[in-house]
Amino acid sequence: MVKTSVIGFPRIGEFRELKFATEAFFRGDIQKKDLLEKGKELRKKHWQLLKDEGIDEIPSNDFSFYDTTLDTACLLNVVPAKIRSLQLEPLEEYFALARGYQGEKGDVKAWPMKKWFNTNYHYLVPKIEANTKIQVVGTKIFDEFTEAKVLGIDTRPVILGPFTFLQLAEIEEGIDQEKLISQLIAAYQEILSRLADLGAKIIQLDEPGLVMDLSAKQVQVFEKIYQHLLAKRPLKVLVQTYFGDVRDAYQTLIHLPFDAIGLDFVEGKETRRLIADGFPTDKVLYAGVVNGKNIWRNHFQQTLALLEDVKNQAFVLSTSCSLLHVPYTTANENFPNEIVTHFAFAKEKLTELTALAELVAHKSMHLLQENTELFSQKRFEENELVKEKLQQLTPDDFERVPNFDERRPIQKTVFHLPELPTTTIGSFPQTKEVKQNRLKWKKGEIDQEQYEQFIEEKISEWLIWQESIGLDVLVHGEFERNDMVEYFGQQLEGYLFSKNGWVQSYGTRGVKPPIIWGDIARKAPMTVKWSVFAQNQTQKVVKGMLTGPVTILNWSFPREDVSTKESTLQLALAIQEEVLDLEKNGIRMIQIDEAALREKLPLRRSDWYSEYLDWAIPAFRLVHSKVKPETQIHTHMCYSEFTDIIAAIDQMDADVISFEASRSNLAILDELVRRKFKTAVGPGVYDIHSPRIPSVAELTATIEAILAKVPREKVWINPDCGLKTRGIEETKASLANMTRAVKGIRKK
Template sequence: MTTSIIGFPRIGENRELKYATEKYWKDEISAEQLQETAKELRLKHWNLVKDAGIDEIPSNDFSFFDNTLDTACLFNIIPEDVKELGLSELDQYFALARGYHGPKGDFKALPMKKWYNTNYHYLVPQFFKDTKIELNAHKIIDGFLEAKDARITTRPVIVGPFTLLSISEFHDTKADLLYDQLVDTYKVLFDQLEQAGAEWIQLDEPELVKDVTGDKYQLFKKIYKELLKDHPKIKILLQTYFGDVRDVYEDLINLPVQAIGLGFHEGRKTAELVKSHFPDDKILFAGVVNGKNIWRNHYEQTINLLKSLQVKNLVISTSCSLLHVPYTVKNELFAPEIKNHFAFAEEKLTELTELQAILDGAGSEALRRNQALFAKPRVQENPAVKQRVEALNEDSFVRHPDLEERAKIQKAEFDLPLLPTTTIGSFPQTREVRRTRAQFRKHEITQEQYDDFIASHIDEWLKWQEDIGLDVLVHGEFERNDMVEYFGQNLDGYLFSKNGWVQSYGTRGVKPPIIWGDVARNQPITVKWSTYAQSQTDKIVKGMLTGPVTILNWSFPREDISQRESTIQIALAIQDEVLDLEKNGIKIIQIDEAALREKLPLRKSDWYSEYLDWAIPAFRLVHSQVQPETQIHTHMCYSEFTDIIPAIQNMDADVISFEASRSNLEILDALQQEHFKLQVGPGVYDIHSPRIPSVEEIKNTIHKILQKVPEQKVWINPDCGLKTRGVEEAKASVENLTKAAQEVREEAKEKL
């Protein structure tokens, strides 16, 4: 019996990688200094995992930005116009991730999408007809040798070929035309790793937990038949996660690989499949420690599961990479009776070794402590919340009148121009804003001083929005640290970590709150600053809220009640806020559901029965009681929405804005095909890149939108909030957006 993990957080215990990388972007440190920080972190993490007693340790799970981007660079899947910039290898890498605008040329960043059902984002590899797949293996080999020099034997990790081809985009070419080149290059990589001394390689194939049928199934069969035809000398762990492999299980266990990794938390049928048959000549890497949530493992249940599998060769592992949880509980200030319930990445290493000890007959004390922990009830229920949930009926989730009737009422109410302009909500959170918020939190300044500071920022940005001619304004959210954490801090039932950062993309981290008990709202959360902003201008100011599904999905949820029940509790709390905003004169209310898609089951057959059947009604519950004159907006970003358009329409909002710039406006075709009725605001430029789009570029994007969507239904906005951008680039970009919309408006008038 041995232990392993699939991957470890790379951002560092105190986000050292984030700070070093951002300093490099600002030319404050050299490339050599950045590489040295990265090396120090890798060695620290490998030694931490080794010292915890983990037997089999991965390498190449480290990345400066994203592992999928690393894999694209490994195989030279790099657009030619980026190569022609003549940048260093590191700067070329960051140009792919962030975009590039400089003396050597101009390049938009690669598209960004959610990594399966997580809040992590990956960069989408781009294949073109002139893509020539070649190996550039120094990163993966250097990492292995770096660990070897430190007397640590590792298992290099790489995205597998089936997943790589499945998540990539193809321009003037197809996946089945490239798989020969790609498979041959993987084989060369195997040889080079074997020559470097590696005994194992981990091929991550999460795509196998989705629906793998038809052409997709044939592609999988074809890839692995060719890849393993010559029986590589290096041993292969074929690793899956985020679900079960019911479509390909028999094929997997018959492949000539030495080990298969399967997840038991989200894999509903995994235990059933393994119990039916698992070959004695293969090793099962059993993902029984949850890599996506922060609660302690229930040892007794896990031990009973592992024993029931009756597998001859077993490795106890995590259900997925630990990059989806914070680094360690050690730095948190929770009371012991609370802290004992949590296991972050470092603590999950201990859980693995304690489970191993229990199975080996040497962990009786660890088992006793764990049994005592689970013997006591953790959560005290709120009877009022329970009664309110039970009182809901079918009409609680329906808004009256219908969408088309509301649209007529709202058009008369607002009298907005053609192609109304707005932003998504947040404005840049400068160092001064963050410092002042921290001073208030630490009681270093008074409530009056803090309020004066926030009010002055709102005033400044309202005036700027009026000056440039935006039609619907926002207050900027300067009082908010995070779109979920801010609400959680004002709701009963939540806990907050001090340093529980999790990577979302690149250097962007989030600190998910923890749902500890029943959720309720006891006082208004956003009314104060929304109504203040509205009192300072004659233009409409949107109220800005986060929706219940996103609040749940971007929190660490409870495991003692269903996610549906938790979401309904949150929806009722946000409904109270919506009605208070409306009562205080806020006429447009945006309820963001950025993470709606995030927990969508990976198999389409489960979409409605296991998720959308409660997630969509939960959103409707939030706004079902507002008046017809109140316009409800929602916003979604960086996920694939084209296949859930009917569900989005069923949310019954009045306006939806969404990311479209990085995905080349592909969603517009789906909207057109589904006869989408809601007004839409496809993002006209990518806010996650520092480059400033020109007026002409945005005009061209607007014209493309108007080819697919009637102009009466189009809003003009960026594709996400501007919180992470600098002040100058944010203002310049939005000014260009406003000018572009005004010029297209004038063009439309001239045609009339």
Template sequence: MTTTIIGFPRIGENRELKFNTEKYWRNEISETELLDFAKDLRLKHWQLIKQAGIDEIPSNDFSFFDTTLDTAYLFNIIPDAAQKLDLSKLDRYFALARGYQGEKGDLKALPMKKWYNTNYHYLVPQFTKTTDIKLNDDKIFNEYQEAKNAGIQTRPVIVGPFTLLSLSEFHDVTTNDFVDKLVKVYQEVFEKLSDQGASWIQLDEPELVKDVTGDKKSLFENIYQRLLQNKSNLKVLVQTYFGDVRDVYQDLINLNIEGIGLDFHEGRKTTQLVQSGFPDDKILFAGVVNGKNIWRNHYQKTIDLINSLPVKNLVISTSCSLLHVPFTIENETFTPEIKQHFAFAKEKLSELSDLQAILDGKTDLIAKNQQLFDQQRVQPNESVRKRVASLTADSFIRHPSLKERATIQKQEFQLPLLPTTTIGSFPQTKAVKKIRAQFRHQEISQNEYDEFIANHIKEWLDWQEKIGIDVLVHGEFERNDMVEYFGQNLDGYLFSKNGWVQSYGTRGVKPPIIWGDVARNKPITVKWSKFAQSQTDKIVKGMLTGPVTILNWSFPREDISIKDSTIQIALAIQDEVLDLEKNGIKIIQIDEAALREKLPLRKTDWYSEYLDWAIPAFRLVHSKVQPTTQIHTHMCYSEFTDIIPAIQNMDADVISFEASRSNLEILDALQKENFQLQVGPGVYDIHSPRIPSVEEIKTTIHKILQKVPQEKVWINPDCGLKTRGIKEAKASVENLTTAAKEVREELLIHDRN
């Protein structure tokens, strides 16, 4: 019996990777200094994992930005435009991730999407007719050698070929055009690692937990039949996570591989599949410690599960990579009574070692662990429970109909054709962050804090009016994070001090923890929304985060269902919506950026397990507003094309969504489904520092108008602007506004003629 993990947080205990990478981007440190720092960080993490008693340690799970991008870069799956940039390997890599605009050229960043059902984002590889697959980088080999030189034998990790092809985009080519070359280059990796002395390689294949039938199953079988013909003496672990492998279980256990990694947390049928039979000549890497949530493992339940498996060779593992949880609980200031319930990444290493010790006979560890689960952790909020119980079917329905509301709102607002707006937030400068920190630490008074925020809001309102934006926002300068801010103002939440989790690149989030029943006991956003509206005759949107996103971007409870938690949150946000309406806020945006994140990966489970309650939860939030109140929502960086009917069923009036990085592909789905809501497809990518030109944005707008009726189109960026600098944010939005005005005039001239 041995232990392992699938991957480890690469950002560092105190987000060291983020800060050093951003220093490099600002030219404050050299490339050599960044690379040396990363090497030291990797060694520190390997040593930590080894000292925790983990037997088998992964390598190449480190990344400066994203491991899918790393894999594409390794195999030279790099667009021609990036190949032509006269940049170092590292800078070309960052250009693919962030875009590039400078004297050496202009490059848009690769599309970015959510990594399955998580808040992590991956960069989408692009295959074209000129894609020349070959080994292009030494990262996986260098990192294996680094660990070996330090006396640590590791198992190199790489995105598997089936998942890599499944997540990629193909332009004028097909998947089958690249199978042979991709298999060959993976075999080159096998050979090279074998020559270095590696014993194992881990191929991450989360795509196998989705619906794998028909052509997809044939592709999987074709790839692995060829791939395993030459393993170069390496033992192969096919690692899955985020679900079960019911469609390919028999295929997996019959493959010429040595290890199979399965998720026993999100894999609803995993236990049943293994109990149906598992070959004695293979090793089961059993993901029994939850890699996505922060609650302590219930040892007795886990031991009972392990003992129920008819498996001869077993490795105890995490259900997925630990990059989805914070680094360690050690740096937190929770009371011991609270802290004992949590296990972050470092603590999960200890849990794996404990489970191994229990199976080796040290059963006294069970008793102490059991005490956590025998006590009542939190008192229920009876008023919240009664309110949820009193809901009826009509509680989730808004009247009158969408079509009737559209007529009423058109008359009410008198907005021009192609109205312009932004998604909500403006740059969170050092000054803004500093003033919030000073107020939080009681270094300044409430009046001093309020004066700063008020002046900032007025400054940005004046700028928006000056450039001619039609519907304004107040900028959200009082908010640290779109979920944490609300959690801090709701009962039932706890907050870590250093619980950062990587979202994409150097961008981290600090998910709050749902500790108990959720309720709102005072207004949250009314003060600053009301103030902003008082400063202008134009409409200023109220900005809220929706209940599904608040749930999905928090660490949820495990003692009640996520459905019940979400309905509690929805009622709290409903109270906020009605207070905003009472205070004169006529347009309210309720962001559901994370709607898709807990969507089951199998389409057959979408409605029965998620959408049948997630969509009504959103409707509950706005079901009581007046028809003159316009409800907006926003979604970003997920694949929404296949859930358009569900999105329409949210019954918002306007939806804005990320579209620029995905080449507006969602528009075809909207057109196909006869989408009725007004829409604001993002006309430029805010996650890249490059500034789009007026002509570029006009071209995008014209593409939108080919798919969506002009009277239903809003013009906006694809996401909030909090992560951008002031100069680039203002230049981009000014170009957006100019482009919208020019296209609007063109349309009016066309109509007059």
């Protein structure tokens, strides 16, 4: 019988139990022991579920209270000296790295946060300083293996591999690379030895860095690390890759003495070809054939055909990546059976793995017949009008007239904004009161009129406050919106919404991606009512707030029966209608957020334009191409690395772009200058994912650092991102300090 495994399992819990416990700990509502107990309870539940579902090889240490890359850094003593100097308790120190710390012991910023390869998950970027000594100081990986063993469950410990850890880390200049690698090898050797002493038989070393474009030198570093690490290994080693294929390192990979190699057959375009060219018979292939990033049922017939390529090879059926990226189970949904039968969340993917194992062994063939019948069904009626609109698009539909240089003086005259105009990204705190009123309205406990009156009061209250601190361009706060993607999806044809389909985005932040079920079209105006209401309350400009088509697509579970390009262009046509309606109703400044633009950028540079940017950038331009020159178009991007696609971003032809910059220490500014970036920019001046309140002096220094590189006539001042997850007190204090800092600089 073929064995089954998964790379990792969702850790936030079936009903986001970990999120609520961790946030309660942050507020001081529960003690450390309570949080640790909740973690232990969830691990037990998940291990037992995997065992009960018939999964043969169960991972451990895939659990985390915040982020597994952060866990690895803490295990290896990669903690900055400034954090160490605070002499915090270990768990307090851990969360200080994730969220920053501001208290009686000192004031430190959080580590930078970046997208995890091509997903909507975010990892903390470890910082290796000159005085960092890499050594094993933590016990988490050992404790959790032992914890499972006590429960009678043998697990395969999982840890981020040394090569990818080095790739992801920020390494201080001047560090001796040879010494660093030697310390890293020694630390991992100790981890292997200690796990073997505890009874572990195999370890999973995650090396997704191998699916990136790799130079010959990088491959040599990988080879050197593992030649030493595998020389006297005390247990078996599985090197696990995901999110693509390993074409640049394949020959090195198969000739190193690994016991097993995990390859992605879903996103790995070249994986089948690589296997066909030869795979060593002395190694076990962990075949990632069940999609760990999407929620559609596995097409058994196609997967079985794929497995024909490896039928003479010892293999284990696995997921293409960790199931961290999909919701927990469809059992908690209320979709009709004819719909839910097309979906497989994390728990259902376990069933698919065991079913595939039976089919490979030529058992339970009725499962294949049922699956084949499912895929032969017609799911929905196509929208012929939408398809016709797409076919009629011409190159002129993607170009705004007049051009940027001609629009700029027109807009300057229209808006009369001061130098360094201040604004926010869009949302204000989604407090308990806001969420409760939305829930009461949905349950029918208050009627539409009562709910709308509440929203009006919140908008008016925050508009008055924004004016009081002197913000130049206001926002209405988005109190009517549950999520920047779900809110729009709920008003578009072609979308479905889960009840409990939560997925971890970072730390305690969960998102509930909507599902693209069919063709997408706008049914009616989506944001006009509240934008017009807000603008009527003030003489200052209030931005209309929209989410862009690429972000809506990237933060949804996409269809698999059409290209992502086609779905994105459908979305672009729908959002274009909304933009033109806002403009027609007197909204003169419109922000179209593309926070996730980079998210689906292919991991290999050679594919960037042909497979993504050549249609993603035009899709954004399609949204605003028909507006008047007097209408100013903003966009926003956050928590991604943009320096290498600056030229493409400039081609979006927005008038102003704001982006995350504070956690990355404004590193993007040099590239903006080098590329002669034409668009006006709003580099985020403080980190909204941290509860820290930046001082006026700190913000002044940040703004002056921006002005040292970017001409002041092109600079806007704003936070890193929307403020929906922050508390009222910290939000108001931070923004008030921001406007004070700007006023002080203007006086200079």
